[in-house]
Amino acid sequence: MAPGQFRDYVESVRSSMDIVQVVGESVSLRKAGRSFVGLCPFHQEKTPSFHVDQGKGLYFCFGCGTGGDAFKFVMNFHQVEFSDAVRMIGDRLGIPRPAPATAREAQEDRERRRALEALAEAQAFFEERLGSPAGSGAREYLERRGLDLEAARRFGIGYAPPGWDNLLRHLVTRNLRQEEILRAGLVVPRPSGDGVYDRFRSRITFPIRDTAGRIVSFGGRALGNEDPKYLNGPETPVYDKGRTLFRLHETAQEVRQARRVVVVEGYFDAVSLAAAGVPGVVAVCGTAFGAPHAQLVRRFADQVVLLFDGDSAGRRAAHRAVGPVLAAGLGLRVACPPDGQDPDDLAKTGGISAVEACLGAARDLPHFLVDEARKDFDLESLEGRVKALEMILGHLAQLESPLARADAAGRIAEGLGLDDQVVRDELRRAARERRRELGGSAGAVAPSAAKARKLTPAEADLIRFLVNLEHPGTERDRIASEIPLEALGPLARKVITRWADAAREGSTVGLTELAEVVEAHEATHILALPFVQAPEPDLAAALGAVDALRSEHLKAREAALQDSILHARDAAEQDRLALEKLAAARQRQALRHGPAGIAQGGSANAGSSK
């Protein structure tokens, strides 16, 4: 579709949506004074700190600092992109979507929709088969593995019966065409090139959903020892394995609350742990845990616990996941079931307490890496220890925090029997090299980004005034011309510059968009503004804030000039600086004369900024 069309669509959704209704679908809200409050879905809490302001169309959590408008809420809650969030709300409100711009786009849209329809039909078919007489063998198999029919239903487990075309024939009766079924990955072309046959046969089926909850593929488990034990659906226009985690949609709320995701390798492991009551368990879908997975998880968890089999394949898989997890800035722990069990055995024999004990005993990164090194290198020899250190440093260099690196270095030194200082130095060198490889800029911004910048009360008042749409254009134009950008701190300057750019083009931007121009950890200071318990600043208050900012700025300038006077080279320079300081002091005096004096101060200020 044309970009303008989408913009119009966004605006019509924006003007029709009610944030209390949108948020209320996922969070139970109650009215409290001016706003609505509820338990935050983005962090674990017992008393509500999640506020929704219906009039302003914004939410904010005082517990974890997340906030924004209804679009932002849907993006964060359902883990979808902006355009999908708009469509989800728009569809709910019955606002017609704009037509696709090109015939090709329309075709692709239709193909994706038909594939999703085929997959949903297939799910209904598999579930029905599991409950039918034909599914008795599959039900017995599930019972043996600790899942009765009711539990199987809860997890959407189904059964693909033996035979070449059960599903195919069923889907054709549902008006799906062969090429549509093929595009959904449900059938395989015959080697002869003539026709297709069912991909999943004689298998337990697990529905794989995307983050929006739509079924995008299936995983199939053999009932006996047939190969392969697990059969994975292929990548299709609606299914990208590298960006999909089995049961992430179903367990998203638990992950968000615990800020932790437990990653296992098999569909069955994920289901048995969930059945045992372990929260936040997902599985990779026949692929390694990679960078896109880590990015996906990062949106709502701080820590990844890998719970892989203790065999060498499981170890290798855990080892491969270290890089992507650290690169995404997530914490990592590695748990391993005791005595060669797999996670499913553990849940079946010991229940949730055994699983939680195993997760609780998960090794942190240095511990895991030293254990790995012990298996791969001869730590008795110096050569082996040096090689082990190289392998470990490759991983640890990705740790962003110098504190975390120092802590890890100490423990690695102890584990390998190497000198503490040597390991620290080597790690610092490795981290520096890595930053250089990444292009220097990543390392350069890190120290300043670590300091969370805040807003002064005057900056806060000013921003609150600017984003309040109740003020008429003339009032805001007046303020826009008065804002002393040079007197603002870096955070306020970025935000207000963005606001002023939009104002110059005759448009307005909301707080949610303004918060997007700053770092995530700074955004919370912006998003909290509408929820502070202070009266809304009016024009006089906003002008007062401008005054206060100028005054602070001039005061700082006077102090800097005083410092220069003390270090001046000669008397002439001293005199010149003293005059400048006097001028600044006069400007500051002039600010105290109310609104009339502000204009005066404005012009005087323009003179001094040369």
Ligand SMILES: [Zn+2]
């Ligand atoms: Zn929160």
